[in-house]
Amino acid sequence: MKGKLITLEGIDGSGKSTITARLNSNPEFSDFVFTREPTTGWIGEAVNRAIHSDTDELAELLLFTADHAEHISKLILPALESGKNVISDRYSGSRFAYQAVTLKDRFPDPMQWIQDIHKGWTVVPDLTILFDIDPKIAVERCGNRGDKTKFEKIGFLEEVRENYLRLARQDPERFAVIYTDKNIDDIEADVLDMITSFLR
Numbered sequence: 001m002k003g004k005l006i007t008l009e010g011i012d013g014s015g016k017s018t019i020t021a022r023l024n025s026n027p028e029f030s031d032f033v034f035t036r037e038p039t040t041g042w043i044g045e046a047v048n049r050a051i052h053s054d055t056d057e058l059a060e061l062l063l064f065t066a067d068h069a070e071h072i073s074k075l076i077l078p079a080l081e082s083g084k085n086v087i088s089d090r091y092s093g094s095r096f097a098y099q100a101v102t103l104k105d106r107f108p109d110p111m112q113w114i115q116d117i118h119k120g121w122t123v124v125p126d127l128t129i130l131f132d133i134d135p136k137i138a139v140e141r142c143g144n145r146g147d148k149t150k151f152e153k154i155g156f157l158e159e160v161r162e163n164y165l166r167l168a169r170q171d172p173e174r175f176a177v178i179y180t181d182k183n184i185d186d187i188e189a190d191v192l193d194m195i196t197s198f199l200r
């Protein structure tokens with residue numbers, strides 16, 4: 001594979017989408033492919049139905065994972081193989097961090113179980129930038145959004161944040177952590193730096 005896969009991860013309201021939009025309009029990134037999970041395809045739409053309802057948590061994980069499989073075969077792999085760098089706003093790390101919380105009463109080690117079902121077919125990112133923030137601040141930021149999901153709750157996001165930090169500790173070579181309770185222009189400059197020095 002010739003292109004590099006960069007993923008942005010973090011709890012709801014940590015600022016990923018705002019930064020993705022800024023990178024997307026930066027001429028330095030004009031030949032990058034920008035994408036996201038859940039995707040905008042029909043499986044992504046099914047995921048959105050699940051996260052706005054009381055869908056069974058295992059069914060929800062499998063929908064997210066089906067969306068990931070479609071994302072990989074239809075967009076991620078073709079882009080990387082054609083030499084394009086890809087930036088994805090959320091990716092497999094979201095499953096490892098979020099569904100390890102929703103499924104904590106269903107499996108003895110839910111994060112490991114979820115990681116295992118991705119093995120053999122997923123594409124592991126080359127760089128993951130983790131947007132780390134106190135959930136209280138993040139939820140406050142999301143306060144006025146009309147598209148709130150059932151995940152935007154402080155207690156739940158505290159557990160998700162811990163899972164993200166655990167993932168970063170497990171794979172320090174691949175993860176770059178940025179604390180995002182600061183000015184958006186400074187975050188953008190730091191993320192730009194992280195990506196350009198990684199690709200250099």
Ligand SMILES: Nc1ncnc2c1ncn2[C@@H]1O[C@H](COP(=O)(O)OP(=O)(O)OP(=O)(O)O)[C@@H](O)[C@H]1O
Binds near residue numbers: 012019
């Ligand atoms: N550094 C910042 N300072 C203040 N407000 C911010 C900052 N970054 C983002 N915001 C605001 O916080 C809200 C959430 O930001 P954003 O949608 O980028 O987060 P997100 O991580 O993509 O969330 P989600 O994963 O739930 O989509 C938005 O209203 C955005 O304008």
Ligand SMILES: Cc1cn([C@H]2C[C@H](O)[C@@H](COP(=O)(O)O)O2)c(=O)[nH]c1=O
Binds near residue numbers: 038151
């Ligand atoms: C990919 C993915 C996402 N989620 C959660 C995280 C958010 O609360 C919603 C949707 O994401 P958005 O960035 O706010 O549009 O879904 C998840 O739980 N598991 C996943 O794999």
